[in-house]
Amino acid sequence: MIEVTLLGTGSPIPDPRRAGPATLVRAGDQTFLVDCGRGVQQRLAAAGASAGALTALLLTHLHSDHIADLGDLLITRWVTTFDPDAPALPIIGPPGTRDVVDGMLAAFGHDIGYRIAHHPDLTGPPRVDVREVESGTVWERGDVQVRVGATDHRPVAPTLGFRIEHAGASVVLAGDTVPCAGLDDLARGAGALVHTVIRKDLISLLPQQRARDICDYHSSVEEAGATATRAGVGILVLTHYVPGIAPGQEEEWRALAATTFHRQIELGDDLHRVEVHPGMCGAPDEIRPGA
Numbered sequence: 001m002i003e004v005t006l007l008g009t010g011s012p013i014p015d016p017r018r019a020g021p022a023t024l025v026r027a028g029d030q031t032f033l034v035d036c037g038r039g040v041q042q043r044l045a046a047a048g049a050s051a052g053a054l055t056a057l058l059l060t061h062l063h064s065d066h067i068a069d070l071g072d073l074l075i076t077r078w079v080t081t082f083d084p085d086a087p088a089l090p091i092i093g094p095p096g097t098r099d100v101v102d103g104m105l106a107a108f109g110h111d112i113g114y115r116i117a118h119h120p121d122l123t124g125p126p127r128v129d130v131r132e133v134e135s136g137t138v139w140e141r142g143d144v145q146v147r148v149g150a151t152d153h154r155p156v157a158p159t160l161g162f163r164i165e166h167a168g169a170s171v172v173l174a175g176d177t178v179p180c181a182g183l184d185d186l187a188r189g190a191g192a193l194v195h196t197v198i199r200k201d202l203i204s205l206l207p208q209q210r211a212r213d214i215c216d217y218h219s220s221v222e223e224a225g226a227t228a229t230r231a232g233v234g235i236l237v238l239t240h241y242v243p244g245i246a247p248g249q250e251e252e253w254r255a256l257a258a259t260t261f262h263r264q265i266e267l268g269d270d271l272h273r274v275e276v277h278p279g280m281c282g283a284p285d286e287i288r289p290g291a
């Protein structure tokens with residue numbers, strides 16, 4: 001079984017009830033954090049996890065809402081890890097990830113210096129193992145495998161989707177993307193697809209062009225459903241709601257997804273948890289929109 005917890009279901013717009021984009025995936029004894037948005041560590045704590053307990057950090061892309069709390073995560077892991085032999089944190093992301101991580105550590109350079117000067121057992125800066133990837137199998141450890149596929153969030157490029165496999169169960173994390181062949185391939189037959197979504201029917205009515213611009217590089221709720229149907233996934237998990245789902249509007253969002261996807265649909269508030277078991281996929285083309 002793979003357990004998916006939506007740590008943050010928000011977006012760049014600050015929301016009193018929703019943290020920024022971040023998803024926790026527990027597979028066997030390994031714990032993956034996918035994206036690292038605003039408030040991620042409060043949500044990690046609420047989910048019974050912590051920066052120090054992460055096996056690896058996976059970044060779908062380098063938009064600010066998806067990396068906002070990366071610096072805090074790195075510093076917190078460093079100061080709360082007491083094992084001198086603890087492994088460096090693997091950080092797997094698209095090209096550019098190394099620049100971002102180095103920049104975050106540089107921004108906290110004064111803090112890192114203060115702590116090394118003050119604590120004799122802190123002898124070096126936070127240890128990271130950055131791997132810039134674009135495709136293929138990027139993780140094979142124990143009974144967990146992670147594969148990467150290209151998504152389409154242009155002009156943000158390259159951007160990644162991740163497929164995590166464990167003991168016959170599989171979860172795909174799409175990140176921000178329009179429907180594309182790369183995601184269709186990555187998600188084919190997966191147990192669950194975690195997909196970011198925006199309400200294009202609402203956003204396209206806003207007066208500001210800058211707000212309407214976001215429609216051209218995100219998927220709508222219906223488009224995410226259609227991707228899930230094409231790929232034959234078992235569960236569609238919606239997150240990164242733009243605008244944030246107001247209390248009582250969950251069923252309206254679910255109904256939109258159900259116009260194009262007829263299996264299990266999951267959405268909700270931060271800390272919503274979904275279990276993905278082996279064999280929870282459909283077959284591609286088995287479920288047709290409008291059927």
Ligand SMILES: [Zn+2]
Nearest residue numbers: 061063153176
């Ligand atoms: Zn983005």
Ligand SMILES: [Zn+2]
Nearest residue numbers: 021063065176
């Ligand atoms: Zn985003």
